[in-house]
Amino acid sequence: MTTTTPRHTAAPTIPVNTIGRLSLYRRLLLDLAASGLRQIYSHQLAALAVSTPAQVRRDLMTIGCSGSPRRGYAIEELIEAVNTVLARSVETSVALVGVGNLGRAILAYYTNRQPWVRFVAAFDTDEDKVNRIINGCRVYAMGRAEDILAQEGIRAAALAVPAREAQSVADRLVLAGIKSFLNFAPVRLHVPTGIFVDDMDMTTALDRVAYYAHQHGTT
């Protein structure tokens, strides 16, 4: 019985917000599965994800998952469906550019955290760092970026270079075939249409937090 067999009719691009929520659902579902739970209702998942039941159902419908009115959703089925959509059932190779303090922290953070994503190469202009292996990821000279990216088939990169270098590095990576950036540099990148940039702007984030600390503190 079971599987309503997820359609492989590669749906058009899913909105970034939805992708983010699906990532969150997966994390929660993996925990729930590990604790032995087999099924879950949309309102339960919503409570864990700080969302609404309707939102959860809509997201799950987006990836072709339907629940039964009496038993909710089968957790294993959901995990498989999310894996299919998010990771495309393959391990995604990612490059790190910029092996400074932040870059090393990024490598340390992601190691052994999301097995479906792996940092397979790092790049830096500092010759002293070249050929070192940090958290299982080898550091290459920036001059070899094009070669390595093509050789490894890397299409995603995390950018942890100084702000003033970010744009030129991004331009170069786009030419080298990078389609998707995780940008830690505190600047907005100008990229061609079709290239995805996710900003992890820690300086802007801290400013936002500081603002609301004063905003609500003046009661």
Place this chain on the structure above:
Amino acid sequence: MTTTTPRHTAAPTIPVNTIGRLSLYRRLLLDLAASGLRQIYSHQLAALAVSTPAQVRRDLMTIGCSGSPRRGYAIEELIEAVNTVLARSVETSVALVGVGNLGRAILAYYTNRQPWVRFVAAFDTDEDKVNRIINGCRVYAMGRAEDILAQEGIRAAALAVPAREAQSVADRLVLAGIKSFLNFAPVRLHVPTGIFVDDMDMTTALDRVAYYAHQHGTT
């Protein structure tokens, strides 16, 4: 005691997106001022910030800044206005909770970067880390959190603890008077109304980037 009365007519809370853009504008304006520029047009600022001239004008109107049709905006004036709104003309004290790899990277990253925000205390449960000073920030035992936060008047905190501890730590910090969180833990926090949470969810972000790498890579 009387709180310092706000200059303008107590502006209501500004949307978080606008605050983020204002933070970006300030960074750009500081650079421009350093290079000797005195005035700027909305379309120039928009080009730097990957925004639209209308958006820039609307944001600047929000903080009470108007330009002249012929000369655009005075840069010094803008910087002062943004400073007034964002930092409230005071240095904001922030606490770090969780001094692991990520926590140390956070301290290193923010040191000497935004002079209007300062990490004045860090907390960890690991006794070996207590009393050490990392990037000028002293590490205290978690048990002293309430005391130190009250003593220093800290209302903002960066959360860099493991996911499973994040909620309980957040609950405790809310009781201790924290109004605003920069949450690096990969979970959504449940907090009372009026408490601000800015998620810097690196795991979700990497999933998003991985998704679009495959999405656009199939062309």
Place this chain on the structure above:
DNA sequence: TAGATTGTTAATCGATTAACAATC
């Protein structure tokens, strides 16, 4: 059946975009 859940549809809200009038 009763009841809680589900998928579907309409309404609302907010933010962005476009169009227009005012200014130097």
Place this chain on the structure above:
DNA sequence: TAGATTGTTAATCGATTAACAATC
């Protein structure tokens, strides 16, 4: 004046929220 910029207003777009009907 002419022209580019500004502030203001209306229109559009998207996402979320609410209301409803279908299902087991």
